[in-house]
Amino acid sequence: MSETYTAVYERDGEAWIAEIAEEPRVHSRCPSLTEARESIRNALTRWLNTDLEQLRIVDDFRLPAQIRTAREAVKTTRTEDDRNQMMASMTDSKSAMSWAEDLGMSMRDPVTVQALMSLEGREVSIDKFCHTITMAEELARLTAVSDHVSPDGVRQEE
Numbered sequence: 001m002s003e004t005y006t007a008v009y010e011r012d013g014e015a016w017i018a019e020i021a022e023e024p025r026v027h028s029r030c031p032s033l034t035e036a037r038e039s040i041r042n043a044l045t046r047w048l049n050t051d052l053e054q055l056r057i058v059d060d061f062r063l064p065a066q067i068r069t070a071r072e073a074v075k076t077t078r079t080e081d082d083r084n085q086m087m088a089s090m091t092d093s094k095s096a097m098s099w100a101e102d103l104g105m106s107m108r109d110p111v112t113v114q115a116l117m118s119l120e121g122r123e124v125s126i127d128k129f130c131h132t133i134t135m136a137e138e139l140a141r142l143t144a145v146s147d148h149v150s151p152d153g154v155r156q157e158e
Contacts, residue, residue: 005055007040009033010062020044021060 006021012029018040019027026047028039037059045052074083 003056005044005057006060007037007044007057008060008062009036020047020057023047 005023007018008021009016009018011017015029015031016033016036017027017029018036020040020043023044026040026043028036028043030036030039041052041055041057044055044057048055
């Protein structure tokens with residue numbers, strides 16, 4: 001039995017796919033990230049015939065293909081100095097939003113915009129920026145099921 005297991009999560013359309021890197025036969029497909037985390041842990045405990053408390057599971061969230069492609073394009077087409085200059089220009093929310101728009105990410109979603117606004121005045125790496133966008137999009141998808149947020153941030157029931 002491995003001491004540490006890695007639960008890898010990846011978005012697949014409207015669902016989340018989770019698998020254990022060290023045990024590829026242990027996998028799960030769920031409609032939400034929360035369910036995927038719980039399901040993959042339960043599946044691993046059944047597979048190993050052990051208690052959850054005896055396992056150390058590290059979560060690894062994979063970025064959506066569009067963001068991975070954009071990140072790799074930036075990493076491969078720019079020098080380290082170019083990337084550092086781009087990161088320096090992204091330390092305020094306006095340039096972060098501008099960068100997101102250049103990648104074709106939707107700025108209609110108030111949760112995504114709020115996540116970008118939270119980057120104001122911070123050092124930003126491509127990985128952290130993409131992770132922020134990914135989590136904001138997931139949060140927006142989950143909250144859109146029951147109600148909407150108006151542009152001024154007030155929650156409105158349908």
